[in-house]
Amino acid sequence: MSPMMYTIMLSSLATGTIVTMTSYHWLLAWIGLEMNTLSIIPIISTMHHPRSTEAATKYFLTQAAASAMILFSSMINAWQTGSWDITQLSSTPSHILLTMALAMKLGLVPVHFWLPEVIQGSTMTTALIITTWQKLAPISLIYLSINNLSTVVLMTMGLLSSMVGGWGGLNQTQTRKIMAYSSIAHLGWMTTVSSIMPNIMVLNLMIYLITTAATFFTLMLFKSKTIQDTTMNWTLSPMTTVMMMILLLSLGGLPPLTGFMPKWLILETLTTQNFIMAAVAMAISALLSLFFYLRLTYTTTLTLAPNTTHTKLKWRFKPNLPTFLMLSFSTTSMFALPLMPLMTQ
Known part of the structure; x- marks a missing residue:
C-alpha cells in the first residue's frame, strides 16, 4: 500500500473512533464504528497473503455482525422509548443485544474466537492497532451506557x-x-x-x-x-x-x-x-x-x-x-x- 493510501486509511480509522467516542446519538455512533471497520480492512489485508486475506474476512464478518446488532438494539430502543440517546437505553432486549454486540467488538468470551486468528494473520503493526486503538470505541460505548447494562x-x-x-x-x-x-x-x-x-x-x-x-x-x-x-x-x-x-x-x-x-x-x-x-x-x-x-x-x-x-x-x-x-x-x-x-x- 502506498504511503498516501495508508495515511488516508489511518486517518479514517482515527476519525471513526473519535466520532463514536464523542457522539450521544446511536446512528452517529454506528457510523463511526462502520468507518472504523471499513478503514482497517485494507490495512489488515496489505500483505497480499492468504493468511492476511483470511484475517481481513474474519474481522469484517464479526465486526459487521456486531455493528448490525448495535444498530438493531438502538432501533428497538427508539421504537419502544422514542429516544436515540445512548444514555437512555431502557429497553431490556436492547441492552442484552448491545452487551453481546460490544462483547463481539472487543473479543470477550464467548465471542472471542476471531481475535487470536485475526491477530495471527496480521502484521505486528496491524496487531498493535487491533489490540489497542480498536478497543477505544466499544469501551467508550460501554462507559456511556453502563447504567443500563x-x-x-x-x-x-x-x-x-x-x-x-x-x-x-x-x-x-x-x-x-x-x-x-x-x-x-x-x-x-x-x-x-x-x-x-x-x-x-x-x-x-x-x-x-x-x-x-x-x-x-x-x-x-x-x-x-x-x-x-x-x-x-x-x-x-x-x-x-x-x-x-x-x-x-x-x-x-x-x-x-x-x-x-x-x-x-x-x-x-x-x-x-x-x-x-x-x-x-x-x-x-x-x-x-x-x-x-x-x-x-x-x-x-x-x-x-x-x-x-x-x-x-x-x-x-x-x-x-x-x-x-x-x-x-x-x-x-x-x-x-x-x-x-x-x-x-
Whole structure:
C-alpha cells in the first residue's frame, strides 16, 4: 500500500473512533464504528497473503455482525422509548443485544474466537492497532451506557474472559497469539469492574494501552514472531532485552511495576462490594496469565535456543524502528506505580 493510501486509511480509522467516542446519538455512533471497520480492512489485508486475506474476512464478518446488532438494539430502543440517546437505553432486549454486540467488538468470551486468528494473520503493526486503538470505541460505548447494562452479564463475561485469556495463552508459541490472549484477559478485568467502578475501568484501559503498545514496539524492534525468536533478542540489544523482561512482568501484574495497580484496585473494589468469589477467581486467572508471561520472560533473558553460529551475528543489523515512543511507553509502564494515589483521587 502506498504511503498516501495508508495515511488516508489511518486517518479514517482515527476519525471513526473519535466520532463514536464523542457522539450521544446511536446512528452517529454506528457510523463511526462502520468507518472504523471499513478503514482497517485494507490495512489488515496489505500483505497480499492468504493468511492476511483470511484475517481481513474474519474481522469484517464479526465486526459487521456486531455493528448490525448495535444498530438493531438502538432501533428497538427508539421504537419502544422514542429516544436515540445512548444514555437512555431502557429497553431490556436492547441492552442484552448491545452487551453481546460490544462483547463481539472487543473479543470477550464467548465471542472471542476471531481475535487470536485475526491477530495471527496480521502484521505486528496491524496487531498493535487491533489490540489497542480498536478497543477505544466499544469501551467508550460501554462507559456511556453502563447504567443500563446488566451487571451480572458483564461480570460473568469478564470472569470467563480472564480465565479463557489465561488458559488459552498457555499453549501458544506465536508471540502475536500470546498477546491476543493477553488482550482477552485484560479486557476481562476491565469488563468485570466496569459496572461497579467505571473510573477504574478507564485507568485499567490507559495502563493496558501503554503497556501493550510498549511490548509490541519491542517485539517489532526484535522481529520476534515466535517464542524461539525471543531467545536471540540479546544479540541485538541487551538493555532492550532487560526492558522487555520488565515489561512482560508489568503485563502480568507483578507488584513493583505499573501493571500491578489496576489489578490491585479491581480486587480491592470487588472485595469491598462483597464479590469475594469473583475476586478469588480473578486472582487465580491472573496466575494463569502470569505463567505464560514468565515463560516469555525466561526465554527472552535466561535461555539460548539451539542455533548456528550465524544467528549470533544478529547485532550486525541496525534496528530501523524509531524508539522514542517505545522508550516513553516502557518507562511509564514500568515506573508509574508511585502515581497511584494521584490517579485514584
